[in-house]
Amino acid sequence: MIEEELREAFARHEEQAPPLDPLRRAIDALAARRRRRRTATRSGAAAVAMALALAVPVQLWRGDLLPSIPLVGSDSVAAAPTGPLNLLLLGLDQRGDMGDARADTIMLVHLPADGSAAYLVSIERDVAVEIPGEGRRKINGAYTVGGAQGARQVVERLTGVRVDAVAEVGFAALRPVIDALGPLPFCLPQRVTSQHTGRFYPAGCREHTGAEVEDLVRQRQGMPHGGYDRDRIGQRVLLGLVKKAGDRALLSDFGMVSRLASTPGITLHTGDLSLLGLAMRLDRVEAADVVGVSQPTFRPVTYDGWPYEQLDPQVAPELFAALRGDTMNEFVLLHPAWVIQK
Amino acid sequence: MTYEEFVNTRLGALARYAVMLTGDQHTAQDLVQETMVRVQLNWRRVARADAPERYVKRMMINQYVDWRRGSWLRRVFLRPDADEAVAVPVDHAQRTADRDHIWSLLATLPRQQRAALVLRYYEDLPDGEIAEMLGCTVGTARGYISKALTRLRESAERLSLGGVR
Structure with a gap:
């Protein structure tokens, strides 16, 4: 009865469909515009550029292990690893002594096996997790308790994703890196007032100095989505680094690479991965193919009187399954709200 | 199937489907437009799906359900929300x-x-x-x-x- 009414109502409103010719023209125009933008950010110097862009974790391994060996032309040293790779990037806010350091930015850098892209997947730092021997804690506490290894185990348990390498980057390390590269262009979707320095950053696109970036990536209070907004700023910074590194054709600037690699505040744990192989994998990724992914909304929840953040019960498992199954390209297509707009 | 063939044969059905989801012509247009731009830019990936049309319809559902949360929704909602505009019969x-x-x-x-x-x-x-x-x-x-x-x-x-x- 009501079912029949529904069928009729649907059928009756088919005539409301938007006219197809203008629709088609609008689609083509919009697609052409986005395609142009994509081409503009594509840069030939993808290789080392991309590595630098993954902010430092990557030049580290080059810096630590191969301080002065040019990557190009050294292809006989190692074969690029096959299969997808997941790197865990921990952004540390180290004020005071190391014992108090918390991992406030937690990001999985996923490199699919086909080398088509790099995905930066943020995990909000207030997400509730079980830490062995500690009970329920916020995920950023995992670093305080267990260091990089502890953070890695907790992330692996949460996501089911095997982590191939971990990079720790102190927020303070961003400043010298960006100072060396020159001001970093990126866009802020909303204005930000620093809780730490009192500085005011207007919404919109401009170039940011190292000191400004270091300040910005720390901001969380007073923003509509709290930690998510900070994660998104962090991702914008990384995307800006990708672009910058590409523009400067760092491929040929080994002095620059080794200077960056010796930045204090950066540590890389690679386990049994071949670092050179990893770097080679990144050679194939171009700036335009770096995709930032994060949960679009804050979902606060309270356990035992403490506020935590909750992962989307439906989409987060899909995201983790996509990371495990190496189908992130499908995921981002199906969940546009989770993708950071460049 | 090429993108052109897909659009030639399926755009009408997708536009009608968008009306059923959104309830009004303008929002439906935004929904189809936003989805189809992504389809065009990623056509090879979409074409690889077992049933491309089904796949695109799923993209549209996600876009629609994520509406309020996603960024393009913010843009769309500058106009009055269809949810609030429940017409009272006169x-x-x-x-x-x-x-x-x-x-x-x-x-x-x-x-x-x-x-x-x-x-x-x-x-x-x-x-x-x-x-x-x-x-x-x-x-x-x-x-x-x-x-x-x-x-x-x-x-x-x-x-x-x-x-x-």
Whole structure:
């Protein structure tokens, strides 16, 4: 009865469909515009550029292990690893002594096996997790308790994703890196007032100095989505680094690479991965193919009187399954709200 | 299949489907446009799917359900929200208004429930495929449908008791 009414109502409103010719023209125009933008950010110097862009974790391994060996032309040293790779990037806010350091930015850098892209997947730092021997804690506490290894185990348990390498980057390390590269262009979707320095950053696109970036990536209070907004700023910074590194054709600037690699505040744990192989994998990724992914909304929840953040019960498992199954390209297509707009 | 062929044969059906999901022509246009731009830019990937049209329809559902959360929704919602604009039938067109009453009620449903009804009563999909399209379990999909139907029935009843019919 009501079912029949529904069928009729649907059928009756088919005539409301938007006219197809203008629709088609609008689609083509919009697609052409986005395609142009994509081409503009594509840069030939993808290789080392991309590595630098993954902010430092990557030049580290080059810096630590191969301080002065040019990557190009050294292809006989190692074969690029096959299969997808997941790197865990921990952004540390180290004020005071190391014992108090918390991992406030937690990001999985996923490199699919086909080398088509790099995905930066943020995990909000207030997400509730079980830490062995500690009970329920916020995920950023995992670093305080267990260091990089502890953070890695907790992330692996949460996501089911095997982590191939971990990079720790102190927020303070961003400043010298960006100072060396020159001001970093990126866009802020909303204005930000620093809780730490009192500085005011207007919404919109401009170039940011190292000191400004270091300040910005720390901001969380007073923003509509709290930690998510900070994660998104962090991702914008990384995307800006990708672009910058590409523009400067760092491929040929080994002095620059080794200077960056010796930045204090950066540590890389690679386990049994071949670092050179990893770097080679990144050679194939171009700036335009770096995709930032994060949960679009804050979902606060309270356990035992403490506020935590909750992962989307439906989409987060899909995201983790996509990371495990190496189908992130499908995921981002199906969940546009989770993708950071460049 | 090329992108051109896909658009030539399927755009009309997608536009109608968008109307069923969104309830109005303008929002439907935004929904189709935004989805199809991504389809065009990623055509090879879409074409690889077993059923490209099904795949695109799933993209549209996600875009629609994520609406308020996603960034493009913010843009779209600069215009009045269809949810708030539930048309109240007026006397001079009582017959039409009566018939379209159910359409207005649809706008009061949560998006996932509305999407489930569209898949069941417009697309005529079985429960298993509805669940697949919504990315949930079959039980959850059935729950959406039965909750939505209950709500529609109750609203319709209230209205007829109020003497509108």
